[in-house]
Amino acid sequence: MNTLEHRLADFCNHCRTQGFPLTPQRLAIFRAVLASVEHPTAEDIYQSIKPQMPSLSLGTVYRTLEWLAQERFISRVHAPDSPIRFDANRTPHHHLVCVSCHRVADIEDPALDELPIAPERLQGFTVTGHHVQIFGVCPACQKR
Amino acid sequence: MNTLEHRLADFCNHCRTQGFPLTPQRLAIFRAVLASVEHPTAEDIYQSIKPQMPSLSLGTVYRTLEWLAQERFISRVHAPDSPIRFDANRTPHHHLVCVSCHRVADIEDPALDELPIAPERLQGFTVTGHHVQIFGVCPACQKR
DNA sequence: GTTATTGCAAACATTTTGCACCAGC
DNA sequence: GCTGGTGCAAAATGTTTGCAATAAC
Numbered sequence: 451m452n453t454l455e456h457r458l459a460d461f462c463n464h465c466r467t468q469g470f471p472l473t474p475q476r477l478a479i480f481r482a483v484l485a486s487v488e489h490p491t492a493e494d495i496y497q498s499i500k501p502q503m504p505s506l507s508l509g510t511v512y513r514t515l516e517w518l519a520q521e522r523f524i525s526r527v528h529a530p531d532s533p534i535r536f537d538a539n540r541t542p543h544h545h546l547v548c549v550s551c552h553r554v555a556d557i558e559d560p561a562l563d564e565l566p567i568a569p570e571r572l573q574g575f576t577v578t579g580h581h582v583q584i585f586g587v588c589p590a591c592q593k594r
Numbered sequence: 595m596n597t598l599e600h601r602l603a604d605f606c607n608h609c610r611t612q613g614f615p616l617t618p619q620r621l622a623i624f625r626a627v628l629a630s631v632e633h634p635t636a637e638d639i640y641q642s643i644k645p646q647m648p649s650l651s652l653g654t655v656y657r658t659l660e661w662l663a664q665e666r667f668i669s670r671v672h673a674p675d676s677p678i679r680f681d682a683n684r685t686p687h688h689h690l691v692c693v694s695c696h697r698v699a700d701i702e703d704p705a706l707d708e709l710p711i712a713p714e715r716l717q718g719f720t721v722t723g724h725h726v727q728i729f730g731v732c733p734a735c736q737k738r
Numbered sequence: 739g740t741t742a743t744t745g746c747a748a749a750c751a752t753t754t755t756g757c758a759c760c761a762g763c
Numbered sequence: 764g765c766t767g768g769t770g771c772a773a774a775a776t777g778t779t780t781g782c783a784a785t786a787a788c
Contacts (some may be wrong), residue, residue, distance in 0.1 A: 471742060472788045492778080507745045512778060514743095530672050533777055546719050555717055561710045565726065571703050573688050574733035581727050582709065589718035617768065636753080651770045658768095677751060677752060702755045 454484050457538070470521075475533060477513045478503055480523060480538075483584035489527050489554045529554050529583070544582040550591035557584065597630075598628050601682070605667060614665075622647055623658045624667060632680035633671050633698045673727070675700050688726040694735035701728065 463479055465472040482495045488500070496511045498507045515536055518524045527535040527545060532552045539556055546555040562582045603623055618725040626639045634642070640655045659680055661732040662668045671689065676696045683700055686707045690699040704727045 468616065469742095469788090471736075473743065473787070477743070505745075509746075509779080510744055513780095516779095528672055528674050530670065546717060547721070547724060555704060555719070557716050557717070558712075559714055560714055561712070564707045567701075567728065568703055568705070571728075572728075573690065573699055573701070574736075575692070575699070575728070575730040576736060577728055577730040578693060579729045581729070582718075583727070584711065584719070584721055584724040584726060586716075586721040586723075588721040589637055613763090613765065613767095617762070649770075653754080653771075654769055660754095676787070 457484055475506060475510050477516055479511060480518060483524050483536050483538045489537050491533045491535055527554055546584050546586060548588035548591055549585050550587050553588050601628055619654050620658055622663060623655060627668050627680050633681050635677045635679055661686060671698055690728050690730060692732035692735055693729050694731050697732055710712045
């Protein structure tokens with residue numbers, strides 16, 4: 451199971467055991483990434499939390515997102531013509547990127563997780579992972 | 595054939611027939627992208643041309659690279675933790691990205707050009723293309 | 739009480755833009 | 764000569780950082 455509650459409990463545990471102070475800002479920021487179906491930018495996260503926590507600063511959001519990525523609770527999504535986005539989905543997946551509105555959707559397909567790459571083409575690189583971006587026009591943009 | 599001379603002639607032709615003034619700046623910038631084996635950033639291009647053309651401005655480099663991409667003579671490469679890079683390679687290919695030094699190498703493999711994506715997973719997106727990024731450590735960084 | 743985090747503002751890196759001047763056609 | 768390109772400097776954008784005040788433990 452991977453419910454929101456489970457993920458949050460995991461996170462609190464990690465902070466406690468690793469000696470990272472569990473601040474309301476961290477909790478709110480991780481919650482916001484977990485809750486978002488889109489892939490929010492730092493600014494998106496900031497705007498979504500600001501109403502309930504007016505003292506929050508954008509710098510803290512950047513620092514915390516960076517730290518969450520380092521601790522492997524979220525990952526960064528780099529798409530063209532867009533600031534860095536964040537993603538709490540930890541199951542292996544790839545991305546559908548709308549070339550019109552720059553929306554990013556997750557795509558899960560085991561066929562994409564194991565690519566048949568010929569080793570002799572790797573030019574001596576030690577591979578640590580890969581990521582597929584599929585470009586296209588999303589349903590909403592097709593209607594325009 | 596796709597020699598440098600051929601690509602340049604193509605480019606000059608395109609400008610002539612499409613009514614785009616063929617300026618020394620445009621020629622120098624396209625030449626620089628063609629000549630580079632790495633995937634240069636705007637700043638890289640600027641620095642490489644500056645000695646022979648001291649009047650060149652960075653703004654022109656950005657404007658020209660953007661225009662070259664629009665006219666499909668080059669493409670943009672978006673890699674994590676790096677400014678936008680440019681690529682004159684027009685044969686279908688993908689990228690090897692070094693997670694240590696952020697170098698980007700081309701990888702050509704027909705297996706990557708036609709991915710077996712199940713249509714029902716596309717969530718209504720109209721697909722226009724895709725791109726594979728393979729992350730790893732390049733030979734130079736492995737030795738450190 | 740100690741230590742790490744936060745808020746704030748300034749700095750930074752990259753890219754875009756407005757405008758007067760200049761060059762290609 | 765007209766049209767669009769260039770150089771320059773300023774602005775915009777996205778992100779990072781230094782530091783004093785503050786909150787978690």
